[in-house]
Amino acid sequence: MDKLRKLAFEKRQVVRETDDGEIRIEGLKVHFPCASLQQIKSSRVLDILEDNAYLSKTVVAHDGRVMFGELAILRYLEKDQWKGVWVDTPHSHGRKDVLWNGMPPTGVAPALPPKVSEKFQAIKEKNGGELSGFFDVFAWKGDGDDFIFIEYKGRSDSPNDNEMEWITAAISEGVKPEQLCIVGYDLPS
Secondary structure, rough: HHHHHHHHEEEEEEEEEEEEEEEEEEEEOOOOEEEOOHHHHHOOOOHHOOOOHHOOOOEEEEEEOEEEEEEEHHHHHOOOOOEEEEOOOHHHHHHEEEOOOOOOOOEOOOOHHHHHHHHHHHHHHHHHOOOOOOOEEEEEEEOOOOEEEEEEEOOOOOOOOHHHHHHHHHHHOOHHHHHHHEOOOOOOO
């Protein structure tokens, strides 16, 4: 998280009200470099992606590569020895969990390590079997004893009720507020 924190130009606590009271979540305001039109054209990202949901997402530049903000967060975490996935909740339905560690459609993440998978499934089940509201990036160190969840808020993204339900489920499964983080273009109040 050190590299991501260094990138942030504003840091503050974001307050969320849960059924059990107020929690404070670390918030980092980050503006990833926008991908230039030339970078987008040469990357051929738009030629490969056929799903309109992906085509409407803003892409950013990271180390000269075009990617979504969730994946840029992962790249910064990897510099600090974290492993992780982008939890693509809009494309996850029913029993199908869509997890990426690279750009769609080819960057499908490998299977989660056992401890990581157990935590993922426990929170999902506590949330009614749904991924709705699951924070965008799930990262861990080692075998999964240390983990963090990061919600990415792009330019016009705002908090929603599903996130609060997921936060409540995660806390009830032993996730501590300090294991949650919101990274955004603008931080919610």
